[in-house]
Amino acid sequence: MDSQVLMALGLSIIGGLSTSIGAIVVVLNKSPNLKMLGLLQGFAAGLMLSISFLDLAHNAINSIGFLKGNLWFFGGVTFFAVVAKFIPEPTLAPSTDVKSKKRNDDEGGKDMLKKHRRQVLFSGIITAIGISLHNFPEGMAVFLGSMKGLRVGVNLALAIALHNIPEGVAVALPVYFATQSKWQAFKLATLSGFAEPLGVVIVAYLFPTSLSPEILEGLLGSVGGVMAFLTLHEMLPLAFDYAGQKQAVKAVFLGMAFMSASLYFLEVSLPKEMSL
Numbered sequence: 001m002d003s004q005v006l007m008a009l010g011l012s013i014i015g016g017l018s019t020s021i022g023a024i025v026v027v028l029n030k031s032p033n034l035k036m037l038g039l040l041q042g043f044a045a046g047l048m049l050s051i052s053f054l055d056l057a058h059n060a061i062n063s064i065g066f067l068k069g070n071l072w073f074f075g076g077v078t079f080f081a082v083v084a085k086f087i088p089e090p091t092l093a094p095s096t097d098v099k100s101k102k103r104n105d106d107e108g109g110k111d112m113l114k115k116h117r118r119q120v121l122f123s124g125i126i127t128a129i130g131i132s133l134h135n136f137p138e139g140m141a142v143f144l145g146s147m148k149g150l151r152v153g154v155n156l157a158l159a160i161a162l163h164n165i166p167e168g169v170a171v172a173l174p175v176y177f178a179t180q181s182k183w184q185a186f187k188l189a190t191l192s193g194f195a196e197p198l199g200v201v202i203v204a205y206l207f208p209t210s211l212s213p214e215i216l217e218g219l220l221g222s223v224g225g226v227m228a229f230l231t232l233h234e235m236l237p238l239a240f241d242y243a244g245q246k247q248a249v250k251a252v253f254l255g256m257a258f259m260s261a262s263l264y265f266l267e268v269s270l271p272k273e274m275s276l
Contacts, residue, residue, distance in 0.1 A: 008153060011156075012138075015142060015164060019189045022171070023185055025172075038240075039247060042254075043255040044162035047158065048231040048235065051156060064218060132191075135167075138199065144203070144216070144219050169189075171185075239251065
């Protein structure tokens with residue numbers, strides 16, 4: 001297997017397995033700190049915005065021109081907008097309802113409790129399927145970024161990994177409530193992250209590693225559009241809900257500063273042929 005594919009596969013596995021961190025948060029703490037999760041979402045949003053606008057879209061416009069670069073970028077936006085329409089991103093909001101249902105169930109009897117647990121388990125499984133489908137194009141993004149260079153691949157994988165932690169919580173929380181099994185919650189959340197490396201494997205066979213520079217820059221511009229839409233449509237609203245607008249905005253700019261610093265560090269520390 002090509003070294004670029006192996007590198008992308010490794011990075012996507014790291015990003016995908018970060019859903020396991022979210023599951024660990026659930027099984028160790030019955031009431032996850034949603035404010036911290038919101039701040040984490042805001043931080044990840046800052047990383048994603050920096051990558052999208054200051055790196056991927058910027059490089060595409062400089063390489064293939066303003067018009068083509070923007071067409072590729074908004075093509076990525078449109079693609080993920082369609083994905084989001086048919087596969088809406090799950091949130092952690094139902095967890096509050098789960099707790100209230102549990103209290104009502106204690107009063108209503110064991111039969112009602114079992115009924116609610118079945119419903120919550122089903123919602124957890126649907127959440128896992130939805131997150132898996134969302135993670136698939138993220139794996140494609142990591143692969144295309146890795147074809148560009150190690151710097152781009154690492155930065156994308158880092159931002160996506162941080163974004164995937166709350167998704168792991170979203171899967172594990174209802175499953176843990178419904179089954180009372182830490183292992184089942186951890187297992188399902190972890191499996192939902194494996195769609196990312198699967199995306200790498202599939203796209204590796206769809207796109208040759210010897211793509212023309214213009215096509216590669218265009219595809220990376222599209223990845224920038226995907227990341228921008230994901231950030232503004234899904235990550236920022238969650239950060240505002242859980243952490244509050246002021247705190248979330250601070251976390252966003254902190255994430256942008258962190259990513260700018262990492263871009264500079266990788267640029268000066270990596271060999272030139274790897275950091276392009």
